[in-house]
Amino acid sequence: MRKHFSLYGLALLLIIPSALAGEPAAGAPLPPLKIEDRGEVVLDGDDFAFATWSSEQQPGKVHVLQYFGATRADSKRFKPFTDLLEQTFDRGQYHVTTVINLDAALWGTTGLVVSEVKDSKRKYPDSTMVLDENGSGAKAWQLGDDGTGLIIMDGQGVVQYFTRGSLDEKQMQKSLFLVREKIEACAKAC
Numbered sequence: 151m152r153k154h155f156s157l158y159g160l161a162l163l164l165i166i167p168s169a170l171a172g173e174p175a176a177g178a179p180l181p182p183l184k185i186e187d188r189g190e191v192v193l194d195g196d197d198f199a200f201a202t203w204s205s206e207q208q209p210g211k212v213h214v215l216q217y218f219g220a221t222r223a224d225s226k227r228f229k230p231f232t233d234l235l236e237q238t239f240d241r242g243q244y245h246v247t248t249v250i251n252l253d254a255a256l257w258g259t260t261g262l263v264v265s266e267v268k269d270s271k272r273k274y275p276d277s278t279m280v281l282d283e284n285g286s287g288a289k290a291w292q293l294g295d296d297g298t299g300l301i302i303m304d305g306q307g308v309v310q311y312f313t314r315g316s317l318d319e320k321q322m323q324k325s326l327f328l329v330r331e332k333i334e335a336c337a338k339a340c
Contacts, residue, residue, distance in 0.1 A: 178308065188282070191279045214244060217287050243333045250279070300313050300317070
């Protein structure tokens with residue numbers, strides 16, 4: 151009986167973490183994440199403030215969320231795709247949220263990263279920019295060693311696409327088609 155219980159207990163320990171897994175999955179809502187330490191960068195005139203940000207806040211339109219570390223290399227990982235979005239669609243048709251993991255910043259560069267994010271917020275005031283002080287998103291969404299992810303959601307906040315890595319040309323075209331399809335669907339139903 152004892153062996154049976156031990157095996158059962160071990161099986162539960164192995165099953166429970168995967169049942170509670172926070173990795174974004176196509177067809178499901180984005181697993182919840184709340185960032186209170188720093189959080190969303192809010193532009194108020196010429197000044198900036200920080201506000202609590204929650205992944206449950208949905209813009210009511212196609213939503214592209216990128217999460218990456220506060221390094222120059224990581225900041226360029228999804229840029230070809232977001233540039234393609236900007237060239238293809240009117241910015242009012244979709245929303246971009248950028249969450250930056252400050253825990254991944256090189257020692258002494260956090261101030262520079264925050265300054266660059268503020269500059270980006272001025273350039274793209276309608277985009278959501280979030281500073282994740284402790285890397286809680288990388289842990290909550292199980293983003294692996296690289297700690298990066300790109301998520302495309304429909305107007306209801308349901309994940310349609312998720313990748314941890316850079317998109318090659320074929321993936322970018324496929325994702326662009328998906329965004330177009332969801333924009334058209336949202337125009338009818340959102």
